[in-house]
Amino acid sequence: MAYENILTETRGSVALITLNRPKALNALSSPLMAELGDALLAADANAEIGCIVVTGSEKAFAAGADIKEMQSKGFADAYVEDFITSGWETILRVRKPVIAAVAGYALGGGCELAMMCDFIIAADSAKFGQPEINLGVIPGAGGSQRLTRFVGKSKAMDMVLTGRNMDAQEAERSGLVSRIVPAADLLDEAMKVAGRIADLSLPSVMMAKEAVNRSYETTLSEGVRFERRLFHSLFATEDQKEGMAAFVEKRQPVFKNR
Ligand SMILES: CC(C)(O)CC(=O)SCCNC(=O)CCNC(=O)[C@H](O)C(C)(C)COP(=O)(O)OP(=O)(O)OC[C@H]1O[C@@H](n2cnc3c(N)ncnc32)[C@H](O)[C@@H]1OP(=O)(O)O
Numbered sequence: 001m002a003y004e005n006i007l008t009e010t011r012g013s014v015a016l017i018t019l020n021r022p023k024a025l026n027a028l029s030s031p032l033m034a035e036l037g038d039a040l041l042a043a044d045a046n047a048e049i050g051c052i053v054v055t056g057s058e059k060a061f062a063a064g065a066d067i068k069e070m071q072s073k074g075f076a077d078a079y080v081e082d083f084i085t086s087g088w089e090t091i092l093r094v095r096k097p098v099i100a101a102v103a104g105y106a107l108g109g110g111c112e113l114a115m116m117c118d119f120i121i122a123a124d125s126a127k128f129g130q131p132e133i134n135l136g137v138i139p140g141a142g143g144s145q146r147l148t149r150f151v152g153k154s155k156a157m158d159m160v161l162t163g164r165n166m167d168a169q170e171a172e173r174s175g176l177v178s179r180i181v182p183a184a185d186l187l188d189e190a191m192k193v194a195g196r197i198a199d200l201s202l203p204s205v206m207m208a209k210e211a212v213n214r215s216y217e218t219t220l221s222e223g224v225r226f227e228r229r230l231f232h233s234l235f236a237t238e239d240q241k242e243g244m245a246a247f248v249e250k251r252q253p254v255f256k257n258r
Helices: 030-045 075-081 088-093 109-116 131-135 143-151 153-162 168-174 183-198 202-214 220-234 238-248
Strands: 006-011 014-019 051-055 060-062 098-102 105-107 119-123 127-129 165-167 179-181
Touching: 006 030, 014 030, 014 183, 030 051, 030 088, 051 183, 060 098, 060 109, 088 109, 098 109, 098 183, 105 109, 109 127, 109 143, 119 168, 119 183, 131 153, 143 153, 153 165, 165 168, 168 179, 179 183, 202 220, 202 238
Parallel strands: 014 051, 051 098, 060 105, 098 119, 105 127, 119 179
Antiparallel strands: 006 014, 127 165
16 A cells, blocks of 8 residues: 555564654654554554554654644634544554654654554654643643653653653653664664564463553553453463473474464
């Protein structure tokens, strides 16, 4: 499928999706978000794919929602279209792991999109921020909620109220990103990590994602019970037998995703 605002590519069992509006620093227009949603669902449905990487350019992962598209909207347009929810949250329906590989600016909707991925690998050039307050609005794609869960109330308040950016080091210290790599190595590292995940048993990878995500939505005791049920169910898979036999026999496992 040919897209206008993103590039898609498959490398082994990893799908790579690159945001590609260089002249607008990958501003997340409605057409771009529709294409991204479409590509994510296609990768999720593709049995050959085990992990997905979303990235941008050296200068910008994404500089936010498209301000030029938003500027003339009125309340009724925003409300009736359910502006920002519709289309944007497709990524939350993806059941395979999605890694955000972030270099340069990840601002506003760019930061929110990265936070909707399962984890963020940042280049040392990455800058995260929720600058919507400078435009007379507030985050509208989950920024005030997800950022607070990642970095805590004090830092989230600071960023959302002042609109200041966080550099990669601060983002790693605060728990927003899982690791930092030199900018020149970002894509190679992200693809390597994604490849490692894609080589694992897909049912266990998908259940691991589901279990971690459940921790955001439920109590500790319910979350632990949910995890236990998923854990027990994996003993019904051939891959559990293979994984444990491989350990005992001191060899690499060969998973069949069954
Ligand atoms: C999703 C919600 C609901 O949460 C809302 C949002 O996301 S609101 C958007 C939040 N993001 C921002 O406010 C960041 C806006 N961009 C900037 O502040 C700057 O562009 C920058 C600091 C990221 C980079 O500055 P600089 O290097 O000086 O480049 P520019 O000349 O400003 O930009 C180059 C080019 O890109 C266009 N651009 C940048 N960001 C956006 C955007 N969010 N929407 C639309 N267009 C954007 C910018 O206008 C320039 O294009 P031209 O005007 O020269 O054609």
